[in-house]
Amino acid sequence: MSASLIANVVIAGVLTGLVYGLMALGLSVIFGVVRVVNFAHGEMMTIAMYAAVLLFGAFKLDPLLAALPVAALFFGLGYALQAGLINPFITRPEHSQFILLVAVATILTNVLLMVFGPDARNVQTDYMLDSWAIGQVLFDKARVFAALAALATAAGLFTFFRYSRTGTAIRACADNHLGALIVGLNVKHLYALTFGLGAACVAVAGCIMTLLVEVAPSVGPGYTLLGFVIVIVGGLGSMLGALLGGVLIGVSEALAGLFIDPSAKSMFSFGLLILVLLLRPQGLLGRKP
Amino acid sequence: MSREARVGALLALLAAALVALPLAANSYFLSVATLVLYFAYTGQAWNVMMGFAGQLSLGHALYVGLGAYAAAALFTQFGIGPWAGMWLAMALCVAAGVAIGFLAFRFGISGVYFALLTIAFAEFTRIGFDHIGWLGGPGGLFLKVEAHKTTDLANLRGGQTMFYYVMLALAAGAFALCAWLLRSRAGYYWRAIREDEEAARALGINTFRWKLLAVAISAAMTSLAGVFFAFYYNNLFPEQIFHISQSIEIILGPIVGGVGTLFGPILGAAMLTALADALNNLVAAMGWDIPGVKQVFYGVILLLVVMFVPNGIWPPIAKRLGLGRGG
Numbered sequence: 001m002s003a004s005l006i007a008n009v010v011i012a013g014v015l016t017g018l019v020y021g022l023m024a025l026g027l028s029v030i031f032g033v034v035r036v037v038n039f040a041h042g043e044m045m046t047i048a049m050y051a052a053v054l055l056f057g058a059f060k061l062d063p064l065l066a067a068l069p070v071a072a073l074f075f076g077l078g079y080a081l082q083a084g085l086i087n088p089f090i091t092r093p094e095h096s097q098f099i100l101l102v103a104v105a106t107i108l109t110n111v112l113l114m115v116f117g118p119d120a121r122n123v124q125t126d127y128m129l130d131s132w133a134i135g136q137v138l139f140d141k142a143r144v145f146a147a148l149a150a151l152a153t154a155a156g157l158f159t160f161f162r163y164s165r166t167g168t169a170i171r172a173c174a175d176n177h178l179g180a181l182i183v184g185l186n187v188k189h190l191y192a193l194t195f196g197l198g199a200a201c202v203a204v205a206g207c208i209m210t211l212l213v214e215v216a217p218s219v220g221p222g223y224t225l226l227g228f229v230i231v232i233v234g235g236l237g238s239m240l241g242a243l244l245g246g247v248l249i250g251v252s253e254a255l256a257g258l259f260i261d262p263s264a265k266s267m268f269s270f271g272l273l274i275l276v277l278l279l280r281p282q283g284l285l286g287r288k289p
Numbered sequence: 290m291s292r293e294a295r296v297g298a299l300l301a302l303l304a305a306a307l308v309a310l311p312l313a314a315n316s317y318f319l320s321v322a323t324l325v326l327y328f329a330y331t332g333q334a335w336n337v338m339m340g341f342a343g344q345l346s347l348g349h350a351l352y353v354g355l356g357a358y359a360a361a362a363l364f365t366q367f368g369i370g371p372w373a374g375m376w377l378a379m380a381l382c383v384a385a386g387v388a389i390g391f392l393a394f395r396f397g398i399s400g401v402y403f404a405l406l407t408i409a410f411a412e413f414t415r416i417g418f419d420h421i422g423w424l425g426g427p428g429g430l431f432l433k434v435e436a437h438k439t440t441d442l443a444n445l446r447g448g449q450t451m452f453y454y455v456m457l458a459l460a461a462g463a464f465a466l467c468a469w470l471l472r473s474r475a476g477y478y479w480r481a482i483r484e485d486e487e488a489a490r491a492l493g494i495n496t497f498r499w500k501l502l503a504v505a506i507s508a509a510m511t512s513l514a515g516v517f518f519a520f521y522y523n524n525l526f527p528e529q530i531f532h533i534s535q536s537i538e539i540i541l542g543p544i545v546g547g548v549g550t551l552f553g554p555i556l557g558a559a560m561l562t563a564l565a566d567a568l569n570n571l572v573a574a575m576g577w578d579i580p581g582v583k584q585v586f587y588g589v590i591l592l593l594v595v596m597f598v599p600n601g602i603w604p605p606i607a608k609r610l611g612l613g614r615g616g
Contacts, residue, residue: 031401037401037405085592085596088596092599093548094345094400094401094404095339095345095540095544095548096544096595096599098345098347098404099540099541099544099591099595100592100595100596102537102591103588103589103591103592103595104588104592105588106584106585106587106588106591107584107585107588107589107592109581109584110580110581110582110584110585110588111581111585112581113580113581113584114579114580114581114582114585117580118580217581221533221534225408225412225533228405228408229409232402232405236401236402261420263416263419263420263427264416264419264420266412266416267413267416267417267420270409270410270412270413270416271413273405273409274406274409274410274413277393277396277398277402277405277406277409278392278393278396278398279396281396281397281398281402
């Protein structure tokens with residue numbers, strides 16, 4: 001097995017991992033602030049993937065551009081979902097929240113199944129089979145574009161949370177719920193805003209993911225689980241941790257696929273998850289609870 | 290009537306109806322009733338961990354799957370029957386549950402993190418079993434299906450009525466065990482831990498040990514459901530039996546019925562199974578044969594139940610019948 005083959009696989013893993021990381025970033029932001037685990041995250045991503053496929057089919061719109069309108073739509077839907085459905089549940093026990101979001105996930109998956117049928121769909125852009133070669137090492141154009149888009153979106157979100165007034169207010173809610181209420185922040189609105197941002201993240205991730213894989217209604221739960229693995233490894237609530245976790249899982253999947261068996265790849269992810277939970281339960285970059 | 294007398298009357302009525310059911314019901318109805326009892330049983334088992342001791346498991350498919358594979362492997366590979374095999378199934382699941390619980394509780398993992406850990410172990414095992422060629426891998430493990438003319442209780446080979454009574458016995462046993470557990474020392478300790486673990490520890494309760502006991506009992510009970518599953522359906526696929534949807538199905542009954550109550554898991558299982566069955570018939574009758582329709586209805590109804598009856602259906606009914614909080 002040549003070094004260049006391994007290098008190619010690792011690079012593909014890193015680039016795919018950044019898109020995974022963006023998806024998980026949405027999950028992490030929502031949990032970090034609202035303290036609700038979004039068990040419908042992968043299903044939301046699947047809907048975004050379908051949106052990208054449809055926009056491409058109808059207008060030949062590149063998924064990288066489709067990400068903008070889809071993210072805006074998802075922001076609105078996420079806001080409504082949190083304000084209307086989830087907000088009454090934030091003080092209820094975890095199993096209650098779990099069932100609520102499992103119900104939402106079931107509805108989303110099966111509406112997709114009803115409308116589009118079980119067959120897989122994809123997009124075919126003209127650069128999808130191209131790559132840049134640097135020596136022996138190949139960089140898939142589609143993967144590079146996808147990873148750059150993921151990084152740009154994540155950077156935008158970082159900037160928002162770090163520097164804007166609203167972002168600071170949201171971080172205040174996450175740090176101290178009661179304190180935020182006392183100083184007069186509209187916590188319900190900020191929670192809904194956060195959920196909307198998380199949904200927008202997953203929308204962008206879903207759109208650009210269509211450059212890498214095909215989509216079927218049944219892929220949702222797998223992405224939900226993948227999202228959990230990544231955020232726990234990186235640290236639930238840590239934004240940088242989500243990206244790091246995404247890259248780690250992307251690389252470990254790619255290497256497991258190369259050295260062992262592609263069907264065993266998620267076993268390594270779950271193994272990694274169990275190790276991290278036991279040895280460093282707050283995740284690699286998470287703060288101690 | 291006193292509260293005890295009313296509970297007793299309700300139980301006697303329920304027991305009489307369930308024992309007499311095969312006299313009146315056809316084979317199809319009996320299979321639905323068997324399914325209700327199956328989910329009442331697994332719900333009861335999950336409830337020991339979550340409802341009594343407050344430890345949320347979202348990975349109970351692990352114990353169903355391990356129990357099923359243990360008993361089925363002994364039967365198909367060595368000809369050892371289920372009544373002997375179930376002990377191995379139980380031992381294996383108790384070991385797995387205690388190992389997970391030991392690691393989690395030792396390292397102070399609780400709440401959402403504990404729930405995600407249980408999912409991780411179940412998923413890890415699911416993919417692992419896909420790669421055990423000796424047990425069929427992803428192609429599945431099959432038990433020989435003979436013509437079920439005679440009832441062979443020793444090997445759990447027989448018709449619908451036999452399986453119905455076996456499941457009824459299991460469910461009744463689980464109910465009695467849980468009723469006893471709730472009144473035992475363990476039951477009081479568990480509820481103290483569920484309500485406030487720190488306070489429980491301050492009172493001198495060894496919370497680590499009692500939580501482990503809850504996991505062990507819950508895992509042992511669930512493993513028997515797995516043994517039943519193996520001999521009832523005669524085929525096992527890792528993709529199905531260890532899948533997270535199996536874990537979700539197990540916990541829906543007690544959550545819809547009422548977490549921590551004795552009748553909740555039974556009522557929840559009955560309502561959800563009846564609902565799924567009614568949706569099947571409705572979809573067929575209306576000619577909406579598009580895949581997914583049924584699940585959308587199911588999801589919507591689930592959503593409405595958790596939104597408007599957050600503590601489950603049984604507690605308000607129990608109050609009306611004068612049965613206290615239903616516990």
